[in-house]
Amino acid sequence: NAGVTQTPKFQVLKTGQSMTLQCAQDMNHNSMYWYRQDPGMGLRLIYYSASEGTTDKGEVPNGYNVSRLNKREFSLRLESAAPSQTSVYFCASSSIRGHGYTFGSGTRLTVV
Amino acid sequence: AQTVTQSQPEMSVQEAETVTLSCTYDTSENNYYLFWYKQPPSRQMILVIRQEAYKQQNATENRFSVNFQKAAKSFSLKISDSQLGDTAMYFCAFMKPPTGNQFYFGTGTSLTVIP
Numbered sequence: 597n598a599g600v601t602q603t604p605k606f607q608v609l610k611t612g613q614s615m616t617l618q619c620a621q622d623m624n625h626n627s628m629y630w631y632r633q634d635p636g637m638g639l640r641l642i643y644y645s646a647s648e649g650t651t652d653k654g655e656v657p658n659g660y661n662v663s664r665l666n667k668r669e670f671s672l673r674l675e676s677a678a679p680s681q682t683s684v685y686f687c688a689s690s691s692i693r694g695h696g697y698t699f700g701s702g703t704r705l706t707v708v
Numbered sequence: 709a710q711t712v713t714q715s716q717p718e719m720s721v722q723e724a725e726t727v728t729l730s731c732t733y734d735t736s737e738n739n740y741y742l743f744w745y746k747q748p749p750s751r752q753m754i755l756v757i758r759q760e761a762y763k764q765q766n767a768t769e770n771r772f773s774v775n776f777q778k779a780a781k782s783f784s785l786k787i788s789d790s791q792l793g794d795t796a797m798y799f800c801a802f803m804k805p806p807t808g809n810q811f812y813f814g815t816g817t818s819l820t821v822i823p
Contacts, residue, residue: 696741701750
């Protein structure tokens with residue numbers, strides 16, 4: 597099925613460990629995004645990539661890095677995980693035609 | 709910066725009844741898009757309905773419809789004939805074109821459909 601594939605679905609990390617969340621879309625969308633979702637705070641933008649080869653910071657970029665590997669793939673890396681990064685992470689993609697986002701299924705990350 | 713406000717953290721409705729979820733937003737833009745997303749317990753974010761600001765006609769998708777009041781900056785979602793599967797968190801969102809990074813979410817309304 598066409599859409600956004602996000603892996604893994606669940607992850608538990610110890611404080612200080614690193615990991616990369618993977619995201620791929622097959623809809624030929626130009627733009628891709630990483631959000632985190634925390635209770636009572638909605639979704640907050642971490643980083644985005646408006647097009648292949650470009651990345652920019654969103655509202656809450658500290659502690660994260662991203663790579664737009666090609667048009668399809670956009671990964672999020674936590675270099676040294678902290679308990680404050682416990683959250684649900686969503687990858688999304690969009691065209692520029694105003695049709696909204698297509699989301700991945702999310703990753704529940706717990707940092708202990 | 710744009711803000712999106714959902715003033716109802718939780719709501720409930722009897723099965724088969726109608727419920728309206730509220731959303732207001734603040735912007736100085738004239739051209740933009742508004743969305744309602746549904747997030748069921750599965751966690752998947754699902755687009756429910758979309759409205760283009762330059763269109764006066766309210767969008768409808770089966771049992772879902774919106775009441776878009778541009779001057780009042782209000783964008784409410786009406787769910788008719790509520791079903792158990794409508795139980796979910798609902799997020800209102802605002803997007804300023806042309807790039808999708810200008811996308812702002814409300815904090816969500818948790819809707820429970822009671823059998």
